[in-house]
Amino acid sequence: MPQVDKPEHVGLSSQRLQRIRDALQADIDKGLVAGAVALIARRGKIAFLEALGYRDREAGATIATDTIFRTASMTKPFTSVAAMMLAEEGKLLLADPVSRYIPEFANLKVAVDSDGEAKTLTTEALRREMTVQDLLRHTSGLTYAHLAGPQIKRAYEAANVVDEKQTNADMVAKLGNLPLAYQPGSTWQYGVSTDVLGRVVEVASGMGLDRFISERISKPLGLDNAGFGPIDAARSAQPQIDQASGKRPPMRDTAVCPNWISGGSGMLSTAGDYVRFCQMLLNGGELGGMRLLSPATVALMTSDHLTPETRRSPSTPILFGALAPMPHLGLGFGLGFAVRTHAGRNPLPGSVGDFSWSGVSGTYFWIDPQQQLIAILMMQAPIQRMHYRYLMRTMTYQAIVE
Helix, strand or coil: CCECCCHHHHCECHHHHHHHHHHHHHHHHCCCCCEEEEEEEECCEEEEEEEEEEEECCCCEECCCCCEEECHHHHHHHHHHHHHHHHHCCCCCCCCEHHHCCHHHCCCEEECCCCCCCCCCCEEECCCCCEHHHHHHCCCCCCCHHHCCHHHHHHHHHHCCCCCCCCHHHHHHHHCCCCECCCCCCEECCCCHHHHHHHHHHHHHCCCHHHHHHHHHHHHHCCCCCECCCCCHHHECCCCCCCCCCCCCCCCCCCCCCCCCCCCCCCEECHHHHHHHHHHHHCCCEECCEECCCHHHHHHHCCCCCCCCCEECCHHHHHHHHHCCCHHHCEEECCCCEEECCCCCCCCCCCCCCEEEECCCCCEEEEECCCCEEEEEECCCCCCHHHHHHHHHHHHHCCECC
16 A cells, blocks of 8 residues: 555645544553554555554563554454355355355254343244345344353353364354354344354355465455464564453464464454555455455445344444444444444444444454545554544544545
């Protein structure tokens, strides 16, 4: 990505961008977070790129613009793009039942009152099968254990659904024996949907998810550091020790090659690589002469796929706050991204049509087609992540002066 000589050349104020630097540096100096890389691109050029603080505070290692971060759920857009590339090739269809690719899902059951406190788990039959579209928009009925009611939580934990030693094939075999939390299509529930989508990509493409993303997305876009690892530990950002517990927040060892290629949370990236992925989407599926998707497909992915009847699970507002895909906040959800649907409903600035996602590790990005803008914040600060998502939104838009 080219960089501008002055932010003013793309309608941003140098003086106002300094406020982002000052706000982040102040919190680093207070010991609230170890460090951050913040990047803003507009009109196809990087206008702001700052590395502040420490890659590893305890080791005294300073951060750099090419520091590599665990992107956590910012993996999900990569897996979603992989699935849509296969859809464009006719190797999968969004309307297909997932059981066409994962036979274990043919006879799923659904928990009755999964959010309640019942001591016994009762189930009912599917009203319709889960589709690939359901996986992409998180209406599959799948969940994460920690976001589920007590009965589903126990079932997921007993099956060890999230196991770093498993393969994607192992994971879906486990899920095939567990009840769904909701009827497919009825409820937006964050969970392992994109991990299952990763297995669909493997079956439809005939190659591992890590290989598909490397060969079909990262290499064509020139993303040298976007992948599943392993990487040199000297380039990896580390969360600082939490003062309350005296321990670092648990995160995967980036120096070890993972056995489980998690399509929902397993990727690593620099801010510079992630912005190229974002620019491809902002360009309608193309970057540097390499077309991954058609403009029509990108438009489909960034449209709201939730209906007026789609419920939200109780965990949704708790988990995402003002960025939850809920109608009263003017946000919906597309195929891999939260999507802004209305102006004036959300307390955070943005434009109708902007799309975004974030990672529990502290990473966050959004793309605003109206403003021709991309913003990325890379941190390893899971406890403080919500505050910095809000801060980055607010401080980015106040810097736009034309």
